[in-house]
Every structure is written in structure tokens, then in C-alpha cells.
Amino acid sequence: MAVKRSFLFTLQMVLVLFSLLFIRDAFYKWDGYSYYMSFRDFLPDLSLAFILWTIQGVIVAVIIWIILYSILKIVSVSLKAIRLEHVIAFFVLIATPLFIKKFILDFISISRLTGSNQIVRLIMGCILFAVVLWIVYKHAEKILNEIESRIKPIVWIIAVLLIISVPLSMLKGGYSEAGSVDDYKPVASLDKRSPNIIFVVMDALAARDMQLYGYERPTTPFIAEWAKDATVFNRTYSASNWTTPSTMSIMTGQRPWTHKIWYRAEAKPVGNYKHNLPRVLKDYGYSVYGFVQNNNAHPEALGIQDAFINKDKTHSFWITPSWFIDKYARFFTKKYIIAEWVLENSLFFNLLSIKSFRHPIFTSLMRPETVYNRFLEYISNNSEKPYFAYIHVYPPHILYLPPKPYMGLFGDEGHYDTAEQQINSNLMDDYYPPQRQYEVDILRKRYDEFILFSDQQFKTFLSRLYKTTDMSNTIIILSSDHGESFSHGFAGHGFFDLYEPLVHVPLIIKTPWQAKGQTIDMPVEQIDIAPTILEFAHIPVPEWMEGRSLIPLFEGGTLETRPIYSMQLIKNRTVGNYPITKGTIAVWDGEYKLINYLDENKSFLFNLKGDSEEQKDISEEKSEIKEHMIKLIQEGLSFADIRMSK
Structure with a gap:
């Protein structure tokens, strides 16, 4: 076989195999993306x-x-009878079946099909190897000619x-048009008394790991001191257990089953969600700024970017x-689907162990001061009228990599203190067996150290802020989008559990006119933050917000008790008017909490007053309470389904 022909044959074979793999991947990808985008958007x-996949195939072929x-x-040199066609034919007959089995038909188990053990399969492999070697030596040219004639039509199709x-x-791909109906109009101009409002979100900050909320480690010494003359809500619950749906609930005052943005919005940004807090503030004359370090919480991903100046x-x-x-990183945030599919999870790059194409959060440093500094720089030159600033910092989100001297401060120095150790631990946003709890506890120390670092960065930020902004008319709100778990067999956040560490978040509101600090034990939700901000700004709360203002609690008043909800609904479709039938919904009513796994028809009931760690399921002994709380979820879902059908 001539050298040129051998190269073209190798190129054709590799492209065919790569294309088969691409087709399989495309079906898998579309099966997931079809839940929240049309094929026209995916195309x-x-x-x-x-x-890009084909280009990789060409490189691999070469x-x-x-x-x-x-x-x-x-x-x-030693075997004169060996020719180029022998080598290529042998490679094709051995490598092709292995490639197809490993990467295309990976769901098939040879051991199950044959019922053989490892030794038997090894013997069978040796026999097969010998047979292929004999066939190649005798019929190499004929085999290659036959394969070449068969794959040519496929190559032309490719x-x-x-x-x-x-x-x-x-x-240009389309966008989700959720919330596109615009029925809200300002009815008055901005009140001259309206304050500046700075809303700081620390990503994945669990209230249970904060010194302020009774945690044994000194993770938040500054925040604990700063909050002494603020209002601290002891029981604030996030709308979901991960960033996008929770942040959308904060920005809209709506639960996920209403706004329906429960998917990775960085993969499919929402087009224009008009029912949002920043837009209301802008319509009433506020300057609205956003400084966001997490792409899943960015205004562009959430479809609310029109309200923001910067x-x-x-x-x-x-x-x-x-x-x-x-x-x-620029390409990844702009073309998430392609970067994640073709680069981050590339067969070629993974085989070569090229780490540069990981998700950029694993190769970049995330430091809150980069966000704080940008805000301070911007606001020092743009403060003519009242402003609302949405500041979302990434720490203490994974990876838990605080700088020295924070790293190792809480013990077990040298363990899980590098990006590689944490990534390779298989403990990042994943389930783990009981025997690995000791390792998870060490990982939690790194997380707590990252919180301490974030606490001190917040201290520095406020110190500089007091020199930049008129604090006599500025409100600061500190919260989180969700928590972080190191228990119940799960480390990180996301997936489908809604235990307290994942959804119990801090909420601290500091106003310049508050004489002394106070703590509020009444359970509240993230959807209450937006109405509270509007009332601070002397702006009426629109009807489409499901939350309610918490200001009566500041003034010693009360609010009517009502159920609190959190949910993870990523398994459900947002394209079309499909009912919500999958996922997990938690509901709090008084001292009781129910976690309901919809598609598994399974529920756990806890009495948080006596079982704050959620260790004892009392659903059988308290069956009436369980049925009552399941009914609360069903009623909420019914209202949500009615809204979706409209």
C-alpha cells in the first residue's frame, strides 16, 4: 500500500469512528437539552x-x-515480510472493535453476555489476537480494499x-421567553428618601457553617461582630439547592415552579424575563449595577440584563x-454547550490528560476582592442617584482553595489543599459511602477556611465602602444562593436532596437607622427578599411576586405563618406545558419539615425542633402530618401547573 493511500485510509477510518461517536453523543446531549430548548436553538x-469534533478527528488520524x-x-528492520498494509490492517481489526465497545457500545457488558470471568476473557483475547494476526498476514490487502469500499459512502456523507x-x-440561537408578558408599569416616581441598597451574595455559603449561626469553628468572626446591630434571620431557606433557580427566585420573588428557570442557564440563557426586581427598581429611577462572579447567576444568563447599567x-x-x-474562559462562558461537549469532555484531550480544557473554575482563581474592587471603582464615579447593587462573589463555592494563612488553619494541613487533590477526590458535588466520612470532614475544613477568608475579605470591602459611599442612607443585605452539604452521604450541592445544610442560608439586613440588633426566628424564604427591598425603596410590590415584605418583622410586628418551600426540578421540561412530575420538593410547616421525592413517590418527615440534623424519619408515626404536608405540595404544584398551562 502506498504511503499516501495508507494515510487517506487511516483518515477515513478515524473520521467514521469519530462521527459514530459524535452521533451517539448528539442523541444523549439532545435528550437532555430538549428539556429546555427547541432543536432550532440547539442546531x-x-x-x-x-x-470542531471533525477537526479533532483529523488531528487524531494524523x-x-x-x-x-x-x-x-x-x-x-528485522521482519522484512511486514508491509504497511499489515500494520494498518492489524490496527483496524483490533482497535476498531475496542473503540466501538469502549466509547459507543459502553453500555454492553462482555462479562454479562458471556458469563465468563477475567481469566477466561484473557484467554479468549489471546486467541482472538492470534487469529487476527494470521488473517492480517494472509489477507491484509484484501481486507483493506473491502473496508475502504464500504466506508467511502459514509465518508462522503460526513x-x-x-x-x-x-x-x-x-x-443565532433563540432564547427562552419565560415571563415575557409585561403587565407591570410604574405608578409613581422615585421617592427622594429612597436608600442605596447593596445586596451581597456569597455563593454556597451554608448558615450551618457560620459562627454567627452557632457553628463551633470561628468561620465568620467579622460578620458575627458586624451583625450585632443588624437584623439576623435565623431560619432563611433557599428556593433550591443550587445557583440558577435560587438566584432567579431572589431576583423575581417567585418560586422555581413559577419562573421555571431550573436548568443551567449558562447553557441556554433566558431571553427576556421582564418580571424581575432590577427592572422594577430601574423603572422607578434607581441606578442598577451587577457584579457577578458565577456565570449561572449572571444577569445575562437569567434574562434580566436590560435593567443593569454595567x-x-x-x-x-x-x-x-x-x-x-x-x-x-471567555469562549466557555459564551459557548458553554460546545466548550463542555467538544473541549472539556473531549475524548482526545482526556486521553492526553490535557487539563487546560477543564471548566475554567477549575483552572482559575476565584477571589471575592476582584468583584468588590470593581464595584468600589465603579460606584465612586457613578453615584448621582440612589442605586441598587447586586454583588455575587464565587467563594466559598468549590474549589475550596483559600490562600495562606487560611489554608490548613482548622487542621489536617496538606490534605485536600490543592485543586488536583480536590478534583481527584470524587467528593465534589457527589454522593459518598459512609467509610469516606472522615475524608469529607477534612474537605469541610477546607470549606470552612474558605468561609473565614471570605469573611475577612468582606471586612476589607466594608472598610473601603464606608470611605466611598454615604452610609447614612445605605442598606446592606448579606445572604447566599444555597448551602453546602458534608453529611447525609452527599458532599457539595445540587443533585436531588434538600436537607438543611443545602438550603438553610444566612440573611442579614443592616439599615443605617436601626438602633440595635435583633434576631428573627420566624422561617422566611428567598422570595421574600425582593419585596423587602422594594418596600425599603418605597416602591409598591407587584402582584406577580409570590414573596412578601419582611419589614413588619423589623418593627416588632408579625406576619401570618405560612408554609415554606424549596425545590429541585431540573428533571422536568420547561419547553411546552408539561406538568411537574419529577424532582424533589421540601416544605416546612411549623416545626416539621417534609422532603418529597416526586418521581420515587418517597417522603421523609422530620421534627426539626428535636432533630435538627434530620436523622429520624417520623413519617410513619406522624402519618397525619405527613399527609397534610404532602397535600401542601400537591396544592402548590396544582397552582403552578395552572399557571404554566396559561
Whole structure:
């Protein structure tokens, strides 16, 4: 076989195999993305992904051919009868089935099909190897000619698809139009007494790991001191157990079953969600600013960017180690689907252990001061009228990598203190067996140290803020989007549990006119934050907000008790008017809490007054309470389904 022909044959084989793998992946991807986007929206990313995938296939083919040709040159020195077609045919007959089994038919188990053990499979492999070796030596040219004639039509199809993909990749994807009905109009101008409002969100900050909330480690010494003359809500619950749905609830005053943004919005940004807090504030004359370090919480991802004056991108707050990583971070935040599919999870890059194409949060440093400094710089030059600032810092979110001297401060120094150790631990946002609890406890120390670092950065920020802004008319609100778990067999956040560590978040509100501090034990929700901000600003609360203002509690008053909800609904479709049938919903009513797994038809009931760690399920002995709380969830779902059908 001529050298040129051997190269073209190798290229064709690799492209066919890569295309088969791409088709399998495309079906898997679309099965997930179809829950919240149309195929028209998916098509541009699919097309560009195919182009990049094909380029990777060409690179792999060149590398393989060079290796095979080098093997021929080495072997032919001692074995004169070995020719290039022998080497290529042997590679095709051995590598192709292995590739198909490993990467395309990976759901098939050889051991289950054959019922054989490892030794038997090894013997069978050796026999197969010998048979292939004999066939190749006798019929190499014939085999290659037959394969070449069979794959040529497939190669032409791939070429046509590649040509079609070029213009399709240039199409502009559509956006979700959730909340596009606009029925809210300002009825008055901005009140001259309206204060500045600074809303700080520390990502993944669990109330249970804060010194302020009774935690044994001194994780928040400054916040504890600062909160002494503030209002501290002891029982604030997030709308979900991860960023996007929770942040959307904060910004809209609506629960996830109403706003329906319970998916990764960085993959499919919401087009224009008009029912949002920043827009109401802007319509009444507020200057609205956003400084957000988490792409899943960025105004552009949530579809509320029109209200914001500044347009700082998420990646601009990341400290990248090189020019290349910086450019990749920009691409990742702009083209998440392609970057995650073709680069981060690339077969080629994973085989070569290229770490530069990981998610940028694993290769960049996340420091809150980059966000705080940008805000302070901006506000010092733009403070003519009252403003609302949404500041969302990434720490103490994973990876838990505080700088010295915080790293190792709480013990077990040298354990899980690098990005590689934490990534390779398989304890990042994942379930773990009981025997690994000791390791999880060490990881929690790194998390707590990151909280302490964040606490001190917040102290520095406020110190500089007092020199920049008129604090006599400025309200500061500190909270989190969700918590973080190191118990119940799960480390991190997300997935489908709604235990207290995941959803119990801090809420501290400090006003300049408050004479002394107070704590409020009444359970409240994230959806109550938006109405509270509006009342602080002397702006009427629109009807589409499900939350309620907490200001009566500041003044010694009371609010009617009502159920509190948190939910993880990512398994449900947002495209179309489908009812909510999957996921997890938690409801609090008095001292009781129920966690209901919808698709498993399973519930756990806890009495938090006597079982704050949620260790004892009392659903059987308190069956009447269980049924009552399940009914609360069903009623809420019914109202949500009615809204969706409209």
C-alpha cells in the first residue's frame, strides 16, 4: 500500500469512528437539552460542535498514522515480510472493535453476555489476537480494499454534513421567553428618601457553617461582630439547592415552579424575563449595577440584563493563570454547550490528560476582592442617584482553595489543599459511602477556611465602602444562593436532596437607622427578599411576586405563618406545558419539615425542633402530618401547573 493511500485510509477510518461517536453523543446531549430548548436553538451549537469534533478527528488520524508508520519502520528492520498494509490492517481489526465497545457500545457488558470471568476473557483475547494476526498476514490487502469500499459512502456523507454545518453554525440561537408578558408599569416616581441598597451574595455559603449561626469553628468572626446591630434571620431557606433557580427566585420573588428557570442557564440563557426586581427598581429611577462572579447567576444568563447599567462579564472577575486560559474562559462562558461537549469532555484531550480544557473554575482563581474592587471603582464615579447593587462573589463555592494563612488553619494541613487533590477526590458535588466520612470532614475544613477568608475579605470591602459611599442612607443585605452539604452521604450541592445544610442560608439586613440588633426566628424564604427591598425603596410590590415584605418583622410586628418551600426540578421540561412530575420538593410547616421525592413517590418527615440534623424519619408515626404536608405540595404544584398551562 502506498504511503499516501495508507494515510487517506487511516483518515477515513478515524473520521467514521469519530462521527459514530459524535452521533451517539448528539442523541444523549439532545435528550437532555430538549428539556429546555427547541432543536432550532440547539442546531447552531450542534453544527459548530461537529466541525470542531471533525477537526479533532483529523488531528487524531494524523497522530495514529505517524505512529503506525513509525512502527513499520522499526519492525521492518528485522521482519522484512511486514508491509504497511499489515500494520494498518492489524490496527483496524483490533482497535476498531475496542473503540466501538469502549466509547459507543459502553453500555454492553462482555462479562454479562458471556458469563465468563477475567481469566477466561484473557484467554479468549489471546486467541482472538492470534487469529487476527494470521488473517492480517494472509489477507491484509484484501481486507483493506473491502473496508475502504464500504466506508467511502459514509465518508462522503460526513463531508456533506460538514459543509452544511458551516452555515448552520453561524445561525443565532433563540432564547427562552419565560415571563415575557409585561403587565407591570410604574405608578409613581422615585421617592427622594429612597436608600442605596447593596445586596451581597456569597455563593454556597451554608448558615450551618457560620459562627454567627452557632457553628463551633470561628468561620465568620467579622460578620458575627458586624451583625450585632443588624437584623439576623435565623431560619432563611433557599428556593433550591443550587445557583440558577435560587438566584432567579431572589431576583423575581417567585418560586422555581413559577419562573421555571431550573436548568443551567449558562447553557441556554433566558431571553427576556421582564418580571424581575432590577427592572422594577430601574423603572422607578434607581441606578442598577451587577457584579457577578458565577456565570449561572449572571444577569445575562437569567434574562434580566436590560435593567443593569454595567455589562461586566463573569470571566472578567476570574484570575486566570495564562493568556490561553483567559481566552478559553471567555469562549466557555459564551459557548458553554460546545466548550463542555467538544473541549472539556473531549475524548482526545482526556486521553492526553490535557487539563487546560477543564471548566475554567477549575483552572482559575476565584477571589471575592476582584468583584468588590470593581464595584468600589465603579460606584465612586457613578453615584448621582440612589442605586441598587447586586454583588455575587464565587467563594466559598468549590474549589475550596483559600490562600495562606487560611489554608490548613482548622487542621489536617496538606490534605485536600490543592485543586488536583480536590478534583481527584470524587467528593465534589457527589454522593459518598459512609467509610469516606472522615475524608469529607477534612474537605469541610477546607470549606470552612474558605468561609473565614471570605469573611475577612468582606471586612476589607466594608472598610473601603464606608470611605466611598454615604452610609447614612445605605442598606446592606448579606445572604447566599444555597448551602453546602458534608453529611447525609452527599458532599457539595445540587443533585436531588434538600436537607438543611443545602438550603438553610444566612440573611442579614443592616439599615443605617436601626438602633440595635435583633434576631428573627420566624422561617422566611428567598422570595421574600425582593419585596423587602422594594418596600425599603418605597416602591409598591407587584402582584406577580409570590414573596412578601419582611419589614413588619423589623418593627416588632408579625406576619401570618405560612408554609415554606424549596425545590429541585431540573428533571422536568420547561419547553411546552408539561406538568411537574419529577424532582424533589421540601416544605416546612411549623416545626416539621417534609422532603418529597416526586418521581420515587418517597417522603421523609422530620421534627426539626428535636432533630435538627434530620436523622429520624417520623413519617410513619406522624402519618397525619405527613399527609397534610404532602397535600401542601400537591396544592402548590396544582397552582403552578395552572399557571404554566396559561
